[in-house]
Amino acid sequence: MAQTMLEKWLTPARILTVGFAALILIGAVLLSLPIASKSGEGLNFIDALFTATSAVCVTGLVVVDTLTQFNLFGQLVILSLIQIGGLGFMTVATFIIIFTGRRIGLKERLVIQEALNVNSMEGVIRLARNIVLITLGIELFFAAILAFRFALVMPIDRAIYYGIFHAISAFCNAGFDLFGDFRSLTGFVDDPTVNFVVMLLIILGGLGFTVMVDLWKAPKPERLSLHTKLVLIMTSSLLLVGTIGYFLLEMNNPKTLGALDWEGKILASMFASTTARTAGYATIDYGSVSDASLLWTILLMFVGASPGSTGGGIKTVTTIVILLYVVSVITGKDSTVAFRKRIDPRTIYKAFVVAVMAALLLIGVTFVLTLTEDKEFIRLLFEATSAFGTVGLSTNLTPELSPVGRLILILTMFAGRVGPVTLALALTVRAHEKALIKYPEEKLFVG
Amino acid sequence: MAQTMLEKWLTPARILTVGFAALILIGAVLLSLPIASKSGEGLNFIDALFTATSAVCVTGLVVVDTLTQFNLFGQLVILSLIQIGGLGFMTVATFIIIFTGRRIGLKERLVIQEALNVNSMEGVIRLARNIVLITLGIELFFAAILAFRFALVMPIDRAIYYGIFHAISAFCNAGFDLFGDFRSLTGFVDDPTVNFVVMLLIILGGLGFTVMVDLWKAPKPERLSLHTKLVLIMTSSLLLVGTIGYFLLEMNNPKTLGALDWEGKILASMFASTTARTAGYATIDYGSVSDASLLWTILLMFVGASPGSTGGGIKTVTTIVILLYVVSVITGKDSTVAFRKRIDPRTIYKAFVVAVMAALLLIGVTFVLTLTEDKEFIRLLFEATSAFGTVGLSTNLTPELSPVGRLILILTMFAGRVGPVTLALALTVRAHEKALIKYPEEKLFVG
Numbered sequence: 045m046a047q048t049m050l051e052k053w054l055t056p057a058r059i060l061t062v063g064f065a066a067l068i069l070i071g072a073v074l075l076s077l078p079i080a081s082k083s084g085e086g087l088n089f090i091d092a093l094f095t096a097t098s099a100v101c102v103t104g105l106v107v108v109d110t111l112t113q114f115n116l117f118g119q120l121v122i123l124s125l126i127q128i129g130g131l132g133f134m135t136v137a138t139f140i141i142i143f144t145g146r147r148i149g150l151k152e153r154l155v156i157q158e159a160l161n162v163n164s165m166e167g168v169i170r171l172a173r174n175i176v177l178i179t180l181g182i183e184l185f186f187a188a189i190l191a192f193r194f195a196l197v198m199p200i201d202r203a204i205y206y207g208i209f210h211a212i213s214a215f216c217n218a219g220f221d222l223f224g225d226f227r228s229l230t231g232f233v234d235d236p237t238v239n240f241v242v243m244l245l246i247i248l249g250g251l252g253f254t255v256m257v258d259l260w261k262a263p264k265p266e267r268l269s270l271h272t273k274l275v276l277i278m279t280s281s282l283l284l285v286g287t288i289g290y291f292l293l294e295m296n297n298p299k300t301l302g303a304l305d306w307e308g309k310i311l312a313s314m315f316a317s318t319t320a321r322t323a324g325y326a327t328i329d330y331g332s333v334s335d336a337s338l339l340w341t342i343l344l345m346f347v348g349a350s351p352g353s354t355g356g357g358i359k360t361v362t363t364i365v366i367l368l369y370v371v372s373v374i375t376g377k378d379s380t381v382a383f384r385k386r387i388d389p390r391t392i393y394k395a396f397v398v399a400v401m402a403a404l405l406l407i408g409v410t411f412v413l414t415l416t417e418d419k420e421f422i423r424l425l426f427e428a429t430s431a432f433g434t435v436g437l438s439t440n441l442t443p444e445l446s447p448v449g450r451l452i453l454i455l456t457m458f459a460g461r462v463g464p465v466t467l468a469l470a471l472t473v474r475a476h477e478k479a480l481i482k483y484p485e486e487k488l489f490v491g
Numbered sequence: 492m493a494q495t496m497l498e499k500w501l502t503p504a505r506i507l508t509v510g511f512a513a514l515i516l517i518g519a520v521l522l523s524l525p526i527a528s529k530s531g532e533g534l535n536f537i538d539a540l541f542t543a544t545s546a547v548c549v550t551g552l553v554v555v556d557t558l559t560q561f562n563l564f565g566q567l568v569i570l571s572l573i574q575i576g577g578l579g580f581m582t583v584a585t586f587i588i589i590f591t592g593r594r595i596g597l598k599e600r601l602v603i604q605e606a607l608n609v610n611s612m613e614g615v616i617r618l619a620r621n622i623v624l625i626t627l628g629i630e631l632f633f634a635a636i637l638a639f640r641f642a643l644v645m646p647i648d649r650a651i652y653y654g655i656f657h658a659i660s661a662f663c664n665a666g667f668d669l670f671g672d673f674r675s676l677t678g679f680v681d682d683p684t685v686n687f688v689v690m691l692l693i694i695l696g697g698l699g700f701t702v703m704v705d706l707w708k709a710p711k712p713e714r715l716s717l718h719t720k721l722v723l724i725m726t727s728s729l730l731l732v733g734t735i736g737y738f739l740l741e742m743n744n745p746k747t748l749g750a751l752d753w754e755g756k757i758l759a760s761m762f763a764s765t766t767a768r769t770a771g772y773a774t775i776d777y778g779s780v781s782d783a784s785l786l787w788t789i790l791l792m793f794v795g796a797s798p799g800s801t802g803g804g805i806k807t808v809t810t811i812v813i814l815l816y817v818v819s820v821i822t823g824k825d826s827t828v829a830f831r832k833r834i835d836p837r838t839i840y841k842a843f844v845v846a847v848m849a850a851l852l853l854i855g856v857t858f859v860l861t862l863t864e865d866k867e868f869i870r871l872l873f874e875a876t877s878a879f880g881t882v883g884l885s886t887n888l889t890p891e892l893s894p895v896g897r898l899i900l901i902l903t904m905f906a907g908r909v910g911p912v913t914l915a916l917a918l919t920v921r922a923h924e925k926a927l928i929k930y931p932e933e934k935l936f937v938g
């Protein structure tokens with residue numbers, strides 16, 4: 045009986061939420077142990093919790109520098125949290141279950157379905173296996189390239205380790221680095237190899253696994269699903285528009301792009317556009333960019349990557365669905381059409397709810413931060429958006445946050461990764477029975 | 492034939508847009524004439540255009556001080572623009588037509604319907620007449636009270652003029668004042684008479700005429716329409732929550748509420764909460780409030796007053812419809828219900844579109860301002876929201892704006908008053924024919 049109650053309580057949304065939370069807690073305990081620190085002294089729990097949350101939610105915001113604070117054990121804990129968080133712990137769980145030969149019930153399938161954002165139950169397990177295989181394959185391949193590049197500037201064993209660490213961190217859109225002093229990738233601002241490999245990893249990781257599988261299976265463009273087409277269109281346009289924006293906004297800023305030659309300027313603009321959605325590696329100092337560039341980055345971070353990917357934000361498809369619907373209303377169209385397919389009204393509704401909840405969350409978090417932190421408003425909004433979109437870019441403000449500010453960002457990263465809608469569903473008592481009374485409808489005047 | 496083309500082109504949305512624009516241009520020309528200036532020298536056209544837009548759109552942002560710049564003629568031009576803009580020029584046109592005995596055709600009725608935000612065509616003309624009579628009645632009554640109060644500190648003829656000017660400006664949520672030096676009502680921060688009269692005028696003006704008529708006709712609460720109930724609930728909760736917010740945020744700020752006694756603190760908080768939606772009179776200096784209070788004000792300004800009123804913003808009903816829908820999704824309800832009435836799905840869609848378009852407009856305007864003005868981000872966001880919501884509050888930044896910044900705010904005030912959706916409808920070629928091809932529907936993953 046008690047078990048039935050628990051099983052009934054454990055809806056897919058709740059399993060996801062509780063699972064992420066448990067993983068974060070385990071990570072926080074491990075990272076706070078003295079055996080994880082270089083100094084041999086345990087990290088205080090709130091900073092360990094911040095780091096674990098940032099890793100599991102693949103955010104990349106850091107209150108302590110990863111290289112300076114953690115020894116190899118600590119770094120490997122972070123890397124594992126990133127890999128599990130990036131894949132989605134349910135995918136990992138599924139893979140382990142398959143590997144150990146256990147049967148998977150309906151309930152587990154439902155959870156995996158929710159975690160992977162697929163509509164049909166069929167092939168969920170095969171999808172989970174494919175995801176793990178594709179991920180490991182891509183990470184290994186690019187880790188090798190990075191290792192060769194790093195071997196030019198460091199010992200070979202360290203280069204291999206750095207190749208693996210940064211390939212995983214980039215593909216999972218996690219943004220953690222081992223270059224010390226909160227420097228991220230600023231040392232490689234005009235290095236083509238590092239830039240292109242990391243950008244490619246970020247973009248692939250941000251497409252979402254369903255898109256990757258769809259691309260793999262359907263080589264002919266016309267056979268791709270509407271979802272895949274919209275993801276590809278949005279991803280490429282956002283990358284292009286983002287690049288042009290950074291180039292124009294920062295080309296004359298001596299602290300960022302101004303010092304670089306033309307190729308360097310273009311490369312750094314491309315990287316900034318890529319990393320904003322939602323990787324978090326930085327090759328320029330976001331503490332030195334203009335307010336216009338901060339707002340530009342905030343917008344890109346808010347949109348984020350694609351559904352079912354390692355990235356965050358409200359997602360590309362959500363954004364395009366809203367924009368397409370608004371355009372269809374203004375042009376007096378009956379339905380919202382893309383690539384000769386009508387978009388389901390329920391999808392449109394859900395997109396609006398996702399965007400509104402994200403905006404409300406972000407406004408609330410920024411409001412509280414204006415009370416607890418004595419910093420410029422746009423930097424607080426930037427940091428909040430970075431945490432919500434699990435981006436990890438920072439105007440160098442995160443390490444200076446008050447303890448309350450750190451706690452708020454921990455919760456924001458968590459809400460951003462789980463998704464505000466899923467989180468709200470997990471926290472609410474839902475009306476299971478259908479409404480018995482059918483109320484009369486009434487029109488209202490809005491706007 | 493040519494006339495038919497024009498008539499076809501003149502949709503209700505376009506008549507409203509063109510009408511507002513024409514009124515503004517006439518006002519701008521009059522205000523730029525030397526006979527409108529105290530100095531006898533004509534005001535430059537862009538500042539005259541800014542003032543006329545601010546008056547017609549009942550915004551109240553000013554680049555020149557009304558008392559210092561304009562003589563009696565100029566002030567009366569502004570007052571007329573406020574009164575016409577506040578009533579909606581179509582209401583005024585209707586009234587004139589009725590007064591002169593002309594018949595009103597279907598087309599005119601459609602325009603009036605759009606302008607007054609009513610659903611049925613019946614009684615549109617009676618409504619227009621009632622609106623004008625209610626408005627003049629309320630303004631006259633409170634003008635008398637204000638005149639008595641002002642007579643204590645100025646000659647009686649000036650007190651009567653000030654009573655009329657500020658009663659009209661307050662009821663129309665316009666926020667223009669004649670106290671000089673951009674001071675607004677700061678001189679009356681703890682004066683109960685001025686505060687309560689002005690607050691009452693602002694609140695009544697912000698309810699919307701349909702609500703006022705509904706309240707007039709249906710004294711029993713249960714017979715009020717859903718629209719009226721939602722407006723009353725939202726208006727009173729926002730006033731209460733706003734007041735508490737300002738009180739907590741500013742009570743210890745020596746530059747705003749800190750210097751006042753408890754009654755003064757409460758009165759000033761009430762006034763700040765009232766004026767933010769969307770009157771624009773100020774009794775405290777918004778250049779001295781905290782960032783948290785600026786954000787608080789931005790949120791209240793964004794919500795604004797109620798539909799079909801003299802106020803701006805996305806409107807109270809739009810906000811509550813979105814919130815009710817989000818709550819119904821999270822709690823797993825089939826339909827969105829308020830006061831035992833289901834809210835029409837088309838209303839919900841329209842509310843989302845209004846909010847999204849407003850947010851996009853605001854982000855775009857603020858982004859351009861970060862490029863043209865060298866000011867703090869939150870002040871630019873504040874000024875943009877104030878212009879969009881036709882509020883008129885300012886962190887004293889408007890008079891310092893660059894010419895491009897002024898032009899942008901002129902367009903923002905206009906878009907805010909006409910409404911971004913109506914404006915977009917006016918600017919777009921609509922698909923009149925029904926879509927011939929019915930495309931298949933496809934679900935997408937969002938968020």
Ligand SMILES: [K+]
Pocket residue numbers: 102103104217218219322323324434435436
């Ligand atoms: K990230």
Ligand SMILES: [K+]
Pocket residue numbers: 549550551664665666769770771881882883
């Ligand atoms: K106003």
